[in-house]
Amino acid sequence: MTPLLELRDVTKTFAAGVLGRGRNVALERFSFTVDPDRPRVTAVVGESGSGKTTLARLLLGLVPPTSGQVLFRGQDLHALNAAARTDFRHHVQAIFQDPYEVYNPFYRVDHVLTTPVRKFRLAQSKSEARACIEDALRAVGLQPGEILGRYPHQLSGGQRQRIMVARALLLRPRLIVADEPVSMVDASLRATILGSLRKLHEDLGISILYITHDLATAYQVADSILVLYRAAVAEAGDVEPVVQSPQHPYTQLLIGSIPRVSTVRDWASEPVQGERDSTPAGCRFADRCPSVMPRCRTTVPPLFQTAPNRAAACFLYDSAPALPEGKVAAVLAAEQAKAPCAAV
Amino acid sequence: MSHAAPVLRVDALRVAYAHEHGAVRAVDDVSFTLRPHERFGLAGESGSGKSTMALAILRMIKPPGRIEGGEVWLQDTPLSQLAPEAIRRLRLAGIAMVPQGSMNSLNPVVRIRDQIGDALADHGTKLPRRELAARVRDLLVDVGLPPETADKYPHELSGGMKQRACIAIAICLRPKVIIADEPTSALDVVVQRQVMETLGRVQAELGAAVILVGHDMGLMAQFVDRLGIMYAGRLVEVAPIRDIITAPRHPYTRLLIESLPSLEKKGGLRGIPGLAPLLRDLPPGCAFHPRCPNAEARCRTEKPAVRPIGPDATVACHFA
Amino acid sequence: MLSYLRRNASLLIGIGLLGLIAAFIIIGTFTVDTSNAQPLSVPALQPPSWDYPFGTDRQGRDLLAVMVAGTPLTLWVGFVAGVIGVGVGAILAFTAAYYGGIVDTIIRSIADIGLTIPGLLVLIIIAVSLKGSLTVNQMAIVVASLAWLNPTRTIRSQVLTLRQRGYVEIARLNGMTGPEIILRELMPNLLPYLSATLVTSISGAILASVGLEFLGLGPIDSPTLGMTLYWVQFNAAIINGWWWWWTAPLIMILLVFLGLFFLTVGLDELANPRLRRAA
Numbered sequence: 001m002t003p004l005l006e007l008r009d010v011t012k013t014f015a016a017g018v019l020g021r022g023r024n025v026a027l028e029r030f031s032f033t034v035d036p037d038r039p040r041v042t043a044v045v046g047e048s049g050s051g052k053t054t055l056a057r058l059l060l061g062l063v064p065p066t067s068g069q070v071l072f073r074g075q076d077l078h079a080l081n082a083a084a085r086t087d088f089r090h091h092v093q094a095i096f097q098d099p100y101e102v103y104n105p106f107y108r109v110d111h112v113l114t115t116p117v118r119k120f121r122l123a124q125s126k127s128e129a130r131a132c133i134e135d136a137l138r139a140v141g142l143q144p145g146e147i148l149g150r151y152p153h154q155l156s157g158g159q160r161q162r163i164m165v166a167r168a169l170l171l172r173p174r175l176i177v178a179d180e181p182v183s184m185v186d187a188s189l190r191a192t193i194l195g196s197l198r199k200l201h202e203d204l205g206i207s208i209l210y211i212t213h214d215l216a217t218a219y220q221v222a223d224s225i226l227v228l229y230r231a232a233v234a235e236a237g238d239v240e241p242v243v244q245s246p247q248h249p250y251t252q253l254l255i256g257s258i259p260r261v262s263t264v265r266d267w268a269s270e271p272v273q274g275e276r277d278s279t280p281a282g283c284r285f286a287d288r289c290p291s292v293m294p295r296c297r298t299t300v301p302p303l304f305q306t307a308p309n310r311a312a313a314c315f316l317y318d319s320a321p322a323l324p325e326g327k328v329a330a331v332l333a334a335e336q337a338k339a340p341c342a343a344v
Numbered sequence: 345m346s347h348a349a350p351v352l353r354v355d356a357l358r359v360a361y362a363h364e365h366g367a368v369r370a371v372d373d374v375s376f377t378l379r380p381h382e383r384f385g386l387a388g389e390s391g392s393g394k395s396t397m398a399l400a401i402l403r404m405i406k407p408p409g410r411i412e413g414g415e416v417w418l419q420d421t422p423l424s425q426l427a428p429e430a431i432r433r434l435r436l437a438g439i440a441m442v443p444q445g446s447m448n449s450l451n452p453v454v455r456i457r458d459q460i461g462d463a464l465a466d467h468g469t470k471l472p473r474r475e476l477a478a479r480v481r482d483l484l485v486d487v488g489l490p491p492e493t494a495d496k497y498p499h500e501l502s503g504g505m506k507q508r509a510c511i512a513i514a515i516c517l518r519p520k521v522i523i524a525d526e527p528t529s530a531l532d533v534v535v536q537r538q539v540m541e542t543l544g545r546v547q548a549e550l551g552a553a554v555i556l557v558g559h560d561m562g563l564m565a566q567f568v569d570r571l572g573i574m575y576a577g578r579l580v581e582v583a584p585i586r587d588i589i590t591a592p593r594h595p596y597t598r599l600l601i602e603s604l605p606s607l608e609k610k611g612g613l614r615g616i617p618g619l620a621p622l623l624r625d626l627p628p629g630c631a632f633h634p635r636c637p638n639a640e641a642r643c644r645t646e647k648p649a650v651r652p653i654g655p656d657a658t659v660a661c662h663f664a
Numbered sequence: 665m666l667s668y669l670r671r672n673a674s675l676l677i678g679i680g681l682l683g684l685i686a687a688f689i690i691i692g693t694f695t696v697d698t699s700n701a702q703p704l705s706v707p708a709l710q711p712p713s714w715d716y717p718f719g720t721d722r723q724g725r726d727l728l729a730v731m732v733a734g735t736p737l738t739l740w741v742g743f744v745a746g747v748i749g750v751g752v753g754a755i756l757a758f759t760a761a762y763y764g765g766i767v768d769t770i771i772r773s774i775a776d777i778g779l780t781i782p783g784l785l786v787l788i789i790i791a792v793s794l795k796g797s798l799t800v801n802q803m804a805i806v807v808a809s810l811a812w813l814n815p816t817r818t819i820r821s822q823v824l825t826l827r828q829r830g831y832v833e834i835a836r837l838n839g840m841t842g843p844e845i846i847l848r849e850l851m852p853n854l855l856p857y858l859s860a861t862l863v864t865s866i867s868g869a870i871l872a873s874v875g876l877e878f879l880g881l882g883p884i885d886s887p888t889l890g891m892t893l894y895w896v897q898f899n900a901a902i903i904n905g906w907w908w909w910w911t912a913p914l915i916m917i918l919l920v921f922l923g924l925f926f927l928t929v930g931l932d933e934l935a936n937p938r939l940r941r942a943a
Contacts, residue, residue, distance in 0.1 A: 089838065089839040090839075101829055119840065156620070157390070186559070187389060187604065188599070188600060188603050188615050188616035190603075190605075191614050195613045213533065216605040220613055243607060257534045258533055258607065259560070259562035259567070260565065261562050263585075263586050263589055265565075
């Protein structure tokens with residue numbers, strides 16, 4: 001089955017420096033697939049500079065790759081004809097981080113809902129469109145009467161973000177790329193919004209790519225996880241084992257740095273080494289890694305498949321087989337071993 | 345608990361903003377004390393009034409905002425009685441602030457050394473070049489930055505380094521109180537840990553007290569001694585952090601703790617239903633009653649008073 | 665709206681002054697005989713009196729009639745040139761800013777080169793080369809030929825900042841095409857800025873036209889404000905002590921510019937919410 005969306009050995013570099021002479025590698029040799037038949041909620045976790053936002057923009061076709069290919073249903077994304085392009089825009093949708101910026105202040109909030117209905121011909125008449133929109137709003141826990149007809153500045157950030165989820169719902173896409181959808185929303189509302197996203201996945205079979213720096217919400221909402229560090233995948237796999245027993249030293253550092261709501265105060269006790277500015281050959285984490293070996297500084301470690309459902313890019317695990325061509329998708333959609341005749 | 349005299353005392357502080365439809369109460373009758381060496385957290389979501397609170401303590405509320413009433417005492421000095429010049433000298437020397445978004449608070453065209461120098465000079469400490477360099481170097485070492493940072497411009501530093509430079513400026517006059525308003529919200533988790541570790545160490549060395557304003561409950565849990573929870577401009581609960589986590593008294597606190605995603609095991613995602621009220625449109629009675637699972641008739645009409653429930657704890661609920 | 669006007673003093677003053685001028689013109693058209701704005705209509709060189717409130721000039725024009733007839737002509741030149749300038753400038757600016765790349769480079773370079781050439785000089789050369797005498801409308805076109813340069817640059821900068829906004833990306837995700845995004849998403853947000861630019865452009869055009877006319881390069885038969893000043897200068901009215909001749913047009917020009925200036929400041933504040941003073 002052709003994957004819905006595929007990144008094949010994609011690298012994205014940006015010009016940097018004063019005269020654009022420097023090169024900033026945002027994402028390096030990244031391969032990834034979204035399978036339309038097996039929808040998953042995948043979390044992509046990384047800090048700033050990890051490449052996660054670039055990944056989102058590549059998947060949405062907002063930037064072209066510097067090398068490698070982005071394929072939609074097997075065809076190059078940047079060479080699609082008009083009909084295929086509309087199909088792409090219909091089935092690959094996004095929810096962005098900033099609930100303020102995504103609204104055109106000139107229009108009422110209805111505009112973000114009526115525009116896709118119109119562009120993708122989701123309804124045959126105005127009343128049908130209205131009904132569709134109201135259903136979508138109700139499905140995310142909003143009252144149409146309180147929302148429609150208002151201007152963006154009259155609504156709270158949480159309401160605005162929920163409207164964005166409703167918008168994604170209207171389109172019934174196959175994939176939603178959610179780039180930090182709740183980081184600008186209050187804590188008490190995050191669970192509600194992420195819950196709606198999870199429900200979209202469970203009820204409608206929509207794949208979700210949840211991009212965030214917040215491991216805790218990623219753990220709660222996702223099935224699989226990818227940990228990015230400085231433009232490459234550090235670790236990937238099912239979310240439970242990766243979070244509970246992280247293998248890559250960076251993942252261990254990341255999880256250890258998260259302050260927990262607990263009476264055990266073990267957090268800010270020892271100083272930790274910060275990032276250096278260098279772009280070394282070899283493993284990107286070598287200059288901060290407590291388990292660094294000489295080989296780490298000269299060779300880039302491939303992704304070693306340490307279990308059917310997880311992989312880590314670290315020479316500590318070089319006894320495990322390396323994933324062919326870094327195809328991390330192999331550990332992201334691994335079916336759990338099911339007992340025969342088990343109820344699903 | 346130490347029974348030393350409080351270093352900061354906030355008493356019935358009220359801050360309001362003029363708005364076309366009437367005055368909006370951003371801080372409503374808030375009282376708390378801060379002991380020397382104590383770490384006090386002020387937690388709340390957006391619109392709770394916590395940042396206004398921080399500015400009000402420093403008397404930096406600008407029109408259309410206005411401090412309507414109440415008092416802030418720094419040791420024995422009531423701040424409202426001080427002349428503007430005296431307040432200005434108090435800022436940084438008595439009460440210092442580490443603001444949110446370090447990128448915005450450092451002057452982009454001035455070297456770090458001169459920014460610290462300016463802060464010192466503004467408060468009457470004009471040092472000759474060599475002494476200033478030594479003082480700056482000591483400060484940078486205190487916050488864990490390499491000495492060459494003194495010659496750099498802000499854009500040459502990373503986010504975490506900039507924030508630590510802000511901490512250096514904040515402590516250069518050895519204040520008694522440091523207010524940190526969301527000091528790490530723009531930073532990565534690993535860098536956050538570094539910056540908070542620095543803040544904690546610096547505070548202990550100075551013997552200063554810290555008010556940490558923020559919304560990250562995990563951060564509060566790991567850093568503060570006592571926590572105050574703000575909702576709709578009121579301090580709905582204050583208690584030692586241990587008690588807040590294990591036995592929260594106010595329903596909002598309880599629901600808030602429950603809504604936090606855990607890293608221990610996967611469970612349901614539980615938010616607090618409803619929306620935080622807009623400060624200009626508060627419900628009658630208890631501001632939390634529309635979202636409260638325990639709300640009764642009394643909550644809809646009567647605003648609960650803040651009651652002490654222990655030596656260091658208060659709660660504002662009819663039934664807590 | 666009214667409460668906003670109370671807060672935005674500049675806008676109020678601007679509208680007020682321009683309203684005053686408009687009232688003057690409208691009432692004047694009905695009460696004053698504008699045919700007296702032509703030469704040889706009334707006795708010459710009369711100082712202001714009940715019959716001729718603004719006095720008369722050397723060629724026998726009733727200066728009150730000249731003001732009533734000429735002010736709208738000057739305003740018209742400014743308006744036409746301003747609108748053409750902003751209209752052309754906006755189209756070029758949106759195209760350059762949205763599409764970027766080579767299109768942007770070409771448009772930007774032409775505008776930049778154009779801006780370095782002294783505008784008045786170009787206008788003089790154009791005006792001098794046109795055979796025969798100019799009409800008011802031709803005057804407007806001459807001024808308009810350079811009026812689009814600055815708006816192109818400034819509007820382009822505004823569009824560039826808007827282009828990065830989240831709602832433009834959402835629009836792309838909705839499958840909207842470039843022109844659609846420009847028209848439906850970007851343009852409405854720029855309306856306040858475009859209005860402010862329009863007023864500035866009109867001011868500039870009036871200034872340019874008055875300047876050309878003063879030099880004698882304007883429509884010689886029309887009683888515009890600039891031409892009146894030309895005759896003032898031609899007849900050495902200042903030295904000869906005919907103060908009423910130059911006072912009237914100068915005050916009118918002053919009022920027009922003050923009105924437009926305050927209007928620009930007021931619209932600027934409207935366009936940029938950050939400049940708005942709190943209630």
